[in-house]
Amino acid sequence: MIAALLTAALCAASPTPAPASIPAGGPATLLVIDVQNFYFPGGALPLAAPEAASRNARALLEAFRARGWPVVHVLHLAKGQAAASPALGDPQFQAHPDVMPRPGEPVVGKREANAFVGTDLLAVLRSLGTTRLVVAGMQTQLCVEAAARAARDLGFEVTVVHDACATRPLAFGGVEVPAAQVHAAALAALSGSYATVVSTATMLAGLPPATPAAPR
Numbered sequence: 001m002i003a004a005l006l007t008a009a010l011c012a013a014s015p016t017p018a019p020a021s022i023p024a025g026g027p028a029t030l031l032v033i034d035v036q037n038f039y040f041p042g043g044a045l046p047l048a049a050p051e052a053a054s055r056n057a058r059a060l061l062e063a064f065r066a067r068g069w070p071v072v073h074v075l076h077l078a079k080g081q082a083a084a085s086p087a088l089g090d091p092q093f094q095a096h097p098d099v100m101p102r103p104g105e106p107v108v109g110k111r112e113a114n115a116f117v118g119t120d121l122l123a124v125l126r127s128l129g130t131t132r133l134v135v136a137g138m139q140t141q142l143c144v145e146a147a148a149r150a151a152r153d154l155g156f157e158v159t160v161v162h163d164a165c166a167t168r169p170l171a172f173g174g175v176e177v178p179a180a181q182v183h184a185a186a187l188a189a190l191s192g193s194y195a196t197v198v199s200t201a202t203m204l205a206g207l208p209p210a211t212p213a214a215p216r
Helices: 002-013 050-066 121-127 140-153 179-190 200-205
Strands: 029-033 071-076 107-110 132-138 157-166 170-172 175-177 196-198
Touching (some): 050 132, 071 121, 107 121
Parallel strands (some): 029 132, 071 107, 132 157, 157 196
16 A cells, blocks of 8 residues: 555656666766664664665665675764764664675764765765765655755765655644655655656666676
């Protein structure tokens, strides 16, 4: 039911996007935002269906890694935490196993919704020569949306992979807003003006073949 509502809302908000054409412009950088244990069942702030989103984020990670394309991880810091520790420290703030960073992949710790505020994310992206960003993560209407808007304002070409993101129900003025509608509204606001919004399948279909690993 949630998936049907989301699909209908996205289709009504904007035309179906063409497959991503990343190969024509060279590699992109994958930005994985806040896929951390506190958003999963048993965590402090569980989202709606975070497992499906994290599996799609993992598929993106595997695709980018197979092509040798850059991956940058963003993790929200616990109170008093000086730097991001993907597999150490408070278990709630550790990266989910689906998206655990590999050695050599930059990890940026943040304290604000916008991952560019008070961090070295912009410097990291520029050091990688990034012009195109592919964004996945949690929560859709908060940290994902904030990063996508900021990245576009900074001159990056941004693609948000909608089914590699997740959020939760919200309420305002006595009105309960289901997670699917929160998710769709955030993506509809981004689509076209700040980002291209695509599915994981569309993104993966638009990637060039992976380069076979050299024999050892």
